[in-house]
Amino acid sequence: MPDEVRLELCRRLGEEIADVLDGLSGARAAELLALYREAVDNQQAAMARAQEQSLKLVPPLLRGAVRRILGG
Numbered sequence: 001m002p003d004e005v006r007l008e009l010c011r012r013l014g015e016e017i018a019d020v021l022d023g024l025s026g027a028r029a030a031e032l033l034a035l036y037r038e039a040v041d042n043q044q045a046a047m048a049r050a051q052e053q054s055l056k057l058v059p060p061l062l063r064g065a066v067r068r069i070l071g072g
Helices: 003-011 015-022 026-055 060-070
Strands: none
Touching: 003 015, 003 026, 026 060
16 A cells, blocks of 8 residues: 555544554555545535525624634
């Protein structure tokens, strides 16, 4: 398995998983990393959609201030 894939997986999933990663082929490790990245992207998109939906509950005059407070 390429070192950069292993290092990124260890960084994202934790060092305690390093032994498990040693049992994966390079292709499987790359697939796992791609799936992990996709899951993170999906989670971030879902959180952004949820934030936008929740802002619809805030009165229009306050939305800009609330959005700034939430960091968006």
